[in-house]
Amino acid sequence: MSQAKVDRYKEEKKNRKKTMKKEKRQQRLVKFCGVLAAIVVVGWVGYSGYNSFVKGSTAAGKTYSVDTAAIDDFMQNLPGEETEAE
Template structure:
């Protein structure tokens, strides 16, 4: 081995702990960023889906004209008073 290779190996070996620690921190940061991104995407998807569901959901309000029923009931009560 050439002297340059030996010196490079010694330098790498001396800094191996620092390099490994730095790589470990980078991996941890990457995992945290990925987890935040996944949570944000899932949250956004859920919110958008819910908004779409609420927008397209049929309204369960039924309106009926009850004037004829009230006329009938008032007719019954006026007939019974006579």
């Protein structure tokens, strides 16, 4: 081996721990950013889906009201067992 190669190898061996720490840190950062991006995308899709579901379930804002007075009167006038308190 040439002297330049030997010197480069020694320098690389001397800085190997620093290089490994730096590579591990970069890998963790990449994984963290990937997980964060995935969480953001899933949250956005879930939020959008929920909003469209809620908007669709309200029947486009239509509301109905029913007067049940006639049914109540009918139910009160039905013949049935009546008990008298003595």
